[in-house]
Amino acid sequence: MTEFNIDTSLALSDGEGSSKRVDSNKYIVLHETTNNGAWNNAHNEKVNWATQEAYVQYIIGDGGKIYSVGSEGYQAWGAGSYVNANSPVQIELARTDDEATFKKDYATYVEFARSKAKQFGIPCVLDESGNGVKTHYWVSKNIWGNHTDPVQSYLLPHWGITQEQLAHDIANGLDGDGSSFKPVTPITPQVSRDVVTIQGGPATGIAGWNSKGEIIKGSNSTFVNGTSWKANHIQLVNGLPMYQVSTDEFIPKKYTDQAGIITINAIAGVDAVNSKGEKWNNSSTTFSDMSKWQSLDNGCKVINNRLCFQVSTDQFIDAFYTIGGGNK
Structure with a gap:
C-alpha cells in the first residue's frame, strides 16, 4: 500500500470530535472545502469543530499535502448522520488557483482515496450503487443534503474534471505523480454578487x-x-x-x-x-x-x-x- 506523509499537527485531541466508532465500512466520502488553502481549512476545523459541528478525517491541498483532523474509524461530521456512521474516512480537497499546485493536490486526492478504500475493504468505484467511494453530491441526491461537491462545485467548473474522469481515476489510479492528467484552462464563472x-x-x-x-x-x-x-x-x-x-x-x-x-x-x-x-x-x-x-x-x-x-x-x-x- 502506498505510503503517505500525513501532517498530524492539527489533528483533534483526546476528547475532541465524536467518540462514536462507525457502524460499518461502506463509504469513502469525497468533499471540497469551497475555499483555498488546506492548512487554513484544517486549522478552522480543528478550532471550530464543536461550534460549527463539522470536520472530516483528512484535508488535502497546498501542493499535495495531507492534514489529519478527525480519527479514522470514528464518525466525522461531514455528510449527515447515516453516511457519517458508515464512513471510516471522509476527505476534503482544498481549492487553489494555481495549476501546478492543483495537479499535485488532485493526484494525492485520488491516490489517497484509493488507498483508504483498499485499507477498509471498500470498492474503488465512484457513485455507483452499493458500497464504494462517494461524492458529497451523490450523498445529497441519494441520502441527505444539498451539496454538489466536489465535481459540480469545483473540479468541473474550475479545472474541467468531469464526473467520468474522476470515476475513471478512482477506479484505475493516476500514472506516477499524476503527469497523465492534463487539466483544461480554468473556467472563470461570471460573478453575480447580488x-x-x-x-x-x-x-x-x-x-x-x-x-x-x-x-x-x-x-x-x-x-x-x-x-x-x-x-x-x-x-x-x-x-x-x-x-x-x-x-x-x-x-x-x-x-x-x-x-x-x-x-x-x-x-x-x-x-x-x-x-x-x-x-x-x-x-x-x-x-x-x-x-x-x-x-x-x-x-x-x-x-x-x-x-x-x-x-x-x-x-x-x-x-x-x-x-x-x-x-x-
Missing part, C-alpha cells in the same frame, strides 16, 4: 416574509427551488438572516445556495472583527474576495449595530461584505 438561488426548500416552494415577520400569502408559488433572486440587503427577520428581494419581501438564507456558508463580496477582502467589535488587522488576506466560509445561519450577531456572521470562535464578518449583502 444573486442568491433558492435550494433545499420544499417542493411547494418557500414562504416569503415581510419585515414584520409575517408570511406573505401565496409567495411559495413564486419562491421555488432553482429560481434566482437579486438581493441587496440581509437582515434578521424572526431572528433568522433573510435576503431582501423586493421592497418589503424577504427569503430565508437557509433556503438558498448560501445556506450554512458565507461568500466574501469585497474585491480587496475584508477584515474580521471580534465579538467586541475590534478589527482583526490584516485578516483581509485570509477573508479574500469570493472565498467561502462555513457559518451557521443561526450564528449571527449584531456587533456595532452591524449584522455579522461568525466564521470562527471569535471572528465575525460584516454581512454587508457577503454575497447578497448589499456591497456592489
